[in-house]
Amino acid sequence: xxxxFIDKNYHVAPQIEPHQIAEIAEKGFVKIICxxxxxxxxxxxxxxxxxxxxxxAGIDFELLELTHQTMTPENIAKQRQFxxxxxxxxxxxxxxxxxxxxxxxxxxxxxGTDVNYxxxxxxxxxxxxxxxxxxxxSLPDK
Numbered sequence: 001x002x003x004x005f006i007d008k009n010y011h012v013a014p015q016i017e018p019h020q021i022a023e024i025a026e027k028g029f030v031k032i033i034c035x036x037x038x039x040x041x042x043x044x045x046x047x048x049x050x051x052x053x054x055x056x057a058g059i060d061f062e063l064l065e066l067t068h069q070t071m072t073p074e075n076i077a078k079q080r081q082f083x084x085x086x087x088x089x090x091x092x093x094x095x096x097x098x099x100x101x102x103x104x105x106x107x108x109x110x111x112g113t114d115v116n117y118x119x120x121x122x123x124x125x126x127x128x129x130x131x132x133x134x135x136x137x138s139l140p141d142k
Contacts, residue, residue, distance in 0.1 A: 003027075004097060004125045006104055009089050012097040012125070018044060018053055025057040030088030033079065035099050037065035060086075066099045071106070080107035101127040109136035 001020040003011035015036060016024070024032065032054050038046045047063045054061035062082045064075060083090040092100035105118045115136045122129045 003091050006101060006125050007121045009086060010083050010104055011089060011091045012100040013091055013093045014096045015045060016093050018049060021053040021057050024091060025059050028089055029059060029091045031060040031062065031086050031090045033062045033064060033082050033090060033092040035064055035066040035092055035094040037067060040095065066094065066103060071103065076103055076106045076110060079103045098127060102129060102132065105129050105132060105136060110139045
């Protein structure tokens with residue numbers, strides 16, 4: 001399991017395996033955010049299973065199922081709150097890490113972070129979000 005660093009304490013990954021949660025804890029992560037809807041995964045990857053394993057490993061677990069339709073301003077703000085004041089590394093996962101990167105980028109843009117900085121960070125992590133540039137630039141700063 002190789003989490004991809006985005007910025008500050010935020011890391012992303014494709015779908016994690018249940019047995020990897022202990023490894024995630026050993027790497028010092030203090031929170032896992034699941035952005036993958038349960039309808040996309042088999043029973044053994046469902047959020048309830050992952051949340052239980054995270055709890056057993058001493059890691060906080062948050063669920064925010066994301067689809068194109070649920071990438072709302074409210075969910076963008078919610079995701080940001082999940083990691084912004086967390087004392088330690090946070091791992092967000094979905095199918096490929098892209099949704100986790102997109103929601104991070106939108107949250108940062110909405111918070112006033114320079115869009116060029118956001119695009120550089122996501123590009124360095126292997127996620128080309130240049131297609132979101134106009135949308136990020138049109139978000140009102142908070």
